[in-house]
């Protein structure tokens with residue numbers, strides 16, 4: 641792929657840079673449900689939901705609309721039981737996100753009388769809200785001049801400015817946030833941030849950026865976009881072995897409540913140690929990946945397990961209403 645050389649610098653020619661980007665966005669902006677609203681609660685939901693879930697998946701399954709139908713405002717989620725919010729988030733993964741959404745809603749209700757603050761610094765004081773999300777709510781809901789940097793924007797900016805520091809290192813992050821702040825159009829923060837994000841999603845893509853049709857190619861300093869952004873070496877994948885009972889009596893199945901931070905509030909198959917299962921033969925083995933863990937789970941049903949704290953039988957017909965982590969639900973769906 642041939643990339644045209646930059647003739648102008650994005651910061652030294654900042655007005656021309658901004659207007660090229662905004663003109664392109666006004667003609668090419670994709671319509672998304674979260675772009676149709678300036679309600680800070682809806683914007684916050686979309687931002688949290690899109691943090692680890694792709695736009696196409698959220699759109700295809702109407703996850704954003706369905707979540708807001710169930711929790712249309714902060715009052716609705718503030719009083720909801722945990723089981724209900726986990727069920728509404730099921731399949732999206734990273735469940736602390738929805739727990740934090742509830743805590744943030746409760747915080748706004750109690751500390752700000754139900755009115756979302758509009759400036760990014762105050763928004764960052766809400767539980768679970770980092771600098772990116774605070775800037776997104778401030779700029780998208782209130783059109784305030786707050787920069788944002790997500791993965792797409794970090795890629796675009798590192799290419800535009802030919803930055804070779806790792807974008808996930810402390811100095812690299814600092815440099816990218818400074819660039820986002822300098823380039824932001826203070827007159828059009830909502831549109832500018834959306835445009836930069838969309839450029840990263842549609843043209844300035846990770847593997848094959850479309851530089852020849854890019855609206856800011858004239859300002860883009862890198863000669864080697866496919867080598868940017870630089871990132872720190874990846875974490876190693878850790879192999880994990882799990883041993884669990886698939887114990888069914890009549891129309892009931894034995895489940896265990898999750899206790900660790902990742903599975904708290906979710907029901908799972910009752911786990912046992914490798915030693916406890918050493919004399920048993922597994923009926924099946926399954927594999928799933930979660931963050932940097934590659935899990936192999938062996939299932940046993942040779943003899944009834946001794947019940948341990950919190951484990952209980954649930955009607956098979958109730959499984960669809962219980963919060964169950966997606967990999968375990970998929971395994972159950974193949975077996976039951």
Ligand code: SF4
Nearest residue numbers: 844851854857860865
């Ligand atoms: S697509 Fe990305 S790398 Fe290519 S010219 Fe545009 S900003 Fe630069």
